Amino acid sequence: MTMHIPFDNTYAHLGPNFYSKQLPEPVTAPQLIAFNQPLADLLQVSGSSVQEQAEIFGGNQIPSGADPLAQAYAGHQFGTYNPQLGDGRAILLGEVLGQDGRRYDIxxxxxxxxxxxRRGDGRAWLGPVLREYVVSEAMHALGIPTTRALAAVATGETVWRDGGMPGAVLTRVAASHLRVGTFQLFAARGQTAALRQLTDYAISRHYPQAQGAMGLLRAVRDAQARLIAAWMSVGFIHGVMNTDNSSISGETIDYGPCAFMDHYRADQVFSSIDRMGRYAYSNQPSIAVWNLAQLATALIQQLDDPQQAVDEATEIVHAMPALIEAEWLRLFRRKIGLTGAASEDMDLISDLLQIMQQGDADFTNLFSALADGTAGDQFKEPQAFEAWERRWRQRCAQEQDPKAVMRAANPVYIPRNHRIEEMIAGAVVGDYALFERMNQVLARPYTRQEGAEDLCRPPQENEVVTATFCGT
Known part of the structure; x- marks a missing residue:
């Protein structure tokens, strides 16, 4: 049976300024690790055998209608501008219109x-591929905008990363791969016509109600504000919030050294390359604002009245912190069972987070336990929490059904770092059982599942993961 992918490509029509036509490099022995059938159904991808899936999503066969290319973009990496980045190890096969009427990149x-x-090999090793597959699909199940994983294929080749590692290819699906850095590329080059073309394309594809460059800036701001608040609400740390990893669509993109917190730490950093803590958990809102300012700087270059544009863009960017805080407060209210608003709510939530940090409480389990009345068990010395709990119960008395609100807002399961490392170690020797089990359980993160208790257990002292790596 031959695979059918209903490609309907538009980015390829923008012209050679935006990309380089590039075929994927064939691999030696492609073997399918995973294929996301529900996502394939959404994308209207049909037919094919397991071997054909391996050949296509390993890069050995080009499906009919594909128009393979590597996208060009620039970006700030840890605050330093790099004028030439681009897809160094990725190929956009093309776009499809899903059953939901939305457009997706494959x-x-x-x-x-x-x-x-540059000097890279363009390959990925198995560990980061499986990490991104699990974490992106978990993020989708959590209800947070994200790229998704359609397939993972082992290549049968060795990739050299501090020693030989098994190679793999991930098939990633996104609303698009437009980034803040895509706009920065053309602005820095002074290619105003291309910048206008990109702006019009982004508006048409993502925000058709937006009017002009400043309308796009405002729409991206709103989407990113919601996204960052959602990350914070589940304890997610992206790890590399460079502008080339900041999606115009407002999706989580480029899962490299990402991680979910176990014990709550406001300044938690996992990324091995974030040595100064620029992208720590608590810094993510301010970095999102900084990234939006870089998009504003790029967009302004195309406008006829720069001073007026600067004034409008400044107003748009300066409004972002308040938008993030408002969405953060809404989400964290729900995490403690509140749907209404009261003046003491911010202090109530902030005080709980401080108690959690001082008491070394597990972020996910503490909030999950609130609805069960067992949150005090998360603390070795629960006195501070018990005092807070009395205030909280008085506040909850004003609510209709706080337990139901909490259970809908607080996941039981997240992709815990130590289990991901265990999953990767097993896969390296050919055991994908934990990979498959994690995907199955994490698809229903808000439902407690029999036999999955180990997947909500925090790490033991000898299991704690202190650093995560991007795999390049």
């Missing part, structure tokens, strides 16, 4: 060298 990640690879 991209191979780890598919070989491109003109933007």
């Amino acid at each position: 991209q191979l990640k780890g598919s070989g060298r491109t003109p933007y690879s």
Whole structure:
């Protein structure tokens, strides 16, 4: 049976300024690890055998209608501008219109060298591929905008990353792969016509109600504000919030050294390359504002009245912190069972987080236990929590059904770092049982599932993961 992917490509029509045409490099022995059938159904991808799936999503066969290319973009990396980045190990096969009427990119990640690879090999090793598959699908199940995983394929080749590692290719699906850095590329080059073309394309694809460059800026701001608050509400740390990893669509993109917190720490950092803590958990809102300012700077370059544009863009960017805080407060209210608003709510939530940090409480389990009345068990010395709990119960008395609100807002399961590391270690020797089990359980993160108690257990002292890696 031959696979049918109903490609309907538009980015390829923008012209060669925006990309380089590039075929994926074939691999030696593609073997399918996972195929996301529900997502394939959404994308109207049909037919094919397991072997054909491996050949196509490993990069050995180009499906009919595909128009493979590597996208060009620039970006700030840890605050320093790099004028030439681009897809150094990814190939956009093309776009499809899903059953929901939305447009999606289908991209191979780890598919070989491109003109933007610099000195890299363009490949990915198995660990980061499985991490992104699990974490992105878990994020989707949590209800947070994200790229998704359609397939994972083992290549049968060795990738060299501090020693030889098994190679793999991830098939990633996104609303688009437009980034803040895509706009920065053309602004820095002074290519105003291309910048206007990109702006019109982004508006048409993502925000058709937006009017002009400043309308796009406002729409991206609102989407990113909601996204960052959602990350904070589940204890997620992206790890590399560079502008080339900041999606115009407002999706979580580029899962590299990402992680979910176990014990709550406001300044928690996992990324091995974030040595100064620029992208720590608590810094994510301010970095999102900084990234939006870089988008504003790029968008302004195309406008006829720069001073007026600067004034409007400044107003738009300066409004973002308040938007993030309002959405953060709404989400954290729900995490403690509140749907109405009261003046003491911010202090109530902030005080709980401080008690959690001082008491070394597990972020996910503490909030999950609130609805069960067992949150005090999370503390070795619960006195401070018990005093807070009395205030909280008085506040909850004003609510109709706080337990139901909490259970809908607080996941039982997240992709815990120590289990991901265990999953990868098993997969390296050919055991994918934990990978498959995690995907199954994490697909229903808000429902307590029999036999899955180990997946909500915090790490033991010898299991604690202190650093995560991007795999490039």
